[in-house]
Amino acid sequence: MKDLTSLMESAASSRRQFMIGAGTALAGVALSCPALAQSKELTIISNIGNAAQREVLQRIASEYEKAGRVKVTINNMDHEAHKTAIRSYLVVGAPDLCFWFSGNRMKAFVKRDLFDDISDLFERENYKSVLGPSTAAVTVDGKQYGLPLGGLLWGLFYRKDVFAEKGWTAPKTIKDLLTLGEQAKSAGMIPVSMGTKEMWPAAGWFDHMNLRINGLDKHMALMDGQMSYTDDALKPVFDTWEELIKAEMFSPNHTSFGWEQAAAALAQKKAAMMDLAGFIKYGFPEDQVDQIAFAPFPEITSGMARYEDFALNSIHVPKNAKNKQGARDFLAYFYKTENLSAFLEAESAVPPRSDCPPSKDPLVNAAVESLKTVAATAQYYDRDTDPDMAQEGLKGFQEFMVKPERREQILERLEATRKRVFKA
Incomplete structure (x- = not known):
C-alpha cells in the first residue's frame, strides 16, 4: 500500500517536488522554555508531497518562531527519494526530526537503534489519553518511538x-x-x-x-x-x-x-x-x-x-539527532490539537487524536466515527x-x-x- 502522500502525488503530479525548501529559515521556542531557549538550531526532513500541507507546516513553524529564537531548517524531499535517503541520513547526518511511517517500517529502524525513545514526551504531554489504539502504531516493547500523524x-x-x-x-x-x-x-x-x-x-x-x-x-x-x-x-x-x-x-x-x-x-x-x-x-x-x-x-x-x-504516517526523533530536547519541544507545539488538525485537514487525513475537531471532509468524519467501533487495528x-x-x-x-x-x-x-x- 502506498502511503497517502505518494497516492496524492500520482493524482496530482504538481505536488511532487524534490528537495523543496531546503533553506527555509524558521524558528521556534517559547522563551519560557529554558531548554529550547538555549538551542540555536533545529533541522527537519519531511517527505510531504501535498503543497497545501507544506504551507501549513511552515505556518506552524513561523508562529512558533515568534515566541523564541531557534532556527528551524526544513528540507522537504521527494517521497520516493526519501525512502532511500533515510537509510543513510539516520546513520550519518541525522536531522532532529523526520517524517516516516509507523508500524513495521518504524520498527525496522527502532531495532537498528536509529529512532529515539520519546516515551518521556508521551508521559509529559499525556498523549496516551487522547491517542488510544493509535499509540500501538508507534510502540515497540512498551516504549514510544514517534508520534502518529494522519491515518487511512x-x-x-x-x-x-x-x-x-x-x-x-x-x-x-x-x-x-x-x-x-x-x-x-x-x-x-x-x-x-x-x-x-x-x-x-x-x-x-x-x-x-x-x-x-x-x-x-x-x-x-x-x-x-x-x-x-x-x-x-x-x-x-x-x-x-x-x-x-x-x-x-x-x-x-x-x-x-x-x-x-x-x-x-x-x-x-x-x-x-x-x-x-x-x-x-x-x-x-x-x-x-x-x-x-x-x-x-x-x-x-x-x-x-x-x-x-488503519495506516498511520508518523514523525520521529532520530537517535543521532543533535537537538533532541529541541525536537521534543517543537513536537509538543506541532502536536497541539489546533495545529495537528490544520496540518491533517490539508490532506483530508484521519486524525489519530480523539480530541481533534470535526473535519470539513465528511469522509474523514465517517472514518472517525467508524473507528470508535473498532476493537484494534493493523x-x-x-x-x-x-x-x-x-x-x-x-x-x-x-x-x-x-x-x-x-x-x-x-x-x-x-x-x-x-x-x-x-x-x-
Whole structure:
C-alpha cells in the first residue's frame, strides 16, 4: 500500500517536488522554555508531497518562531527519494526530526537503534489519553518511538445516489456482498472496481479477509513471520477470496490499470463498490465527492471482533539527532490539537487524536466515527511485514486474483520467502 502522500502525488503530479525548501529559515521556542531557549538550531526532513500541507507546516513553524529564537531548517524531499535517503541520513547526518511511517517500517529502524525513545514526551504531554489504539502504531516493547500523524481507514466505498436509485444497502456480511454482486451485474455494473497494476490493492483484500476470519493476533503472527503461509488457518481466507473471484466480483483485466482508473469507474457509475481509503475522492470530479459513502468491510466469521487496517504516517526523533530536547519541544507545539488538525485537514487525513475537531471532509468524519467501533487495528500488509516479504506477497496476491488455481504454488513460494526473510 502506498502511503497517502505518494497516492496524492500520482493524482496530482504538481505536488511532487524534490528537495523543496531546503533553506527555509524558521524558528521556534517559547522563551519560557529554558531548554529550547538555549538551542540555536533545529533541522527537519519531511517527505510531504501535498503543497497545501507544506504551507501549513511552515505556518506552524513561523508562529512558533515568534515566541523564541531557534532556527528551524526544513528540507522537504521527494517521497520516493526519501525512502532511500533515510537509510543513510539516520546513520550519518541525522536531522532532529523526520517524517516516516509507523508500524513495521518504524520498527525496522527502532531495532537498528536509529529512532529515539520519546516515551518521556508521551508521559509529559499525556498523549496516551487522547491517542488510544493509535499509540500501538508507534510502540515497540512498551516504549514510544514517534508520534502518529494522519491515518487511512480502509473499507468499502460506494455512490449514495446509485445505491438510492437501485434500492441497495451496504453489505454487512460476505453473503450480502455476493448478493450485491449479482444485483450489480444484473444492472450492467462491475460489482467491485479493482486496479492491481501497482499490486498493493490486492493486499487490502487479503488483509480484510484474514482479519475477518482469523482475527488480529493470527494476522500479526503472519506479518511478523511467526506463522506459515501454508498454515491451515489461511485456507478459508483463500477459499473465500476464490469464491469472490469465480463469482466475477472484480474488474476484468484489473492488472492493466491502477487505483485511479478503478476509482474513476466507480465515479462514472460503471462499478458498484471499491475497497480503498478516503483518497478515493481524487478519482471523482470535485462536484461529485459528496456522493461518496463509506462502509466497513463485511463480516465473514460470525462473532469475530472488528479489526481494521488503519495506516498511520508518523514523525520521529532520530537517535543521532543533535537537538533532541529541541525536537521534543517543537513536537509538543506541532502536536497541539489546533495545529495537528490544520496540518491533517490539508490532506483530508484521519486524525489519530480523539480530541481533534470535526473535519470539513465528511469522509474523514465517517472514518472517525467508524473507528470508535473498532476493537484494534493493523496497518496494511506492506507496512506490517518485512519489505522483502511484502514485495513477494504483493506479487503473489495479484497473481492469485488472476490465476486462483495456482494457489498452492503461490503459497509455497511465499512460505519459502518467509523462511528466508525471517530465518524461520
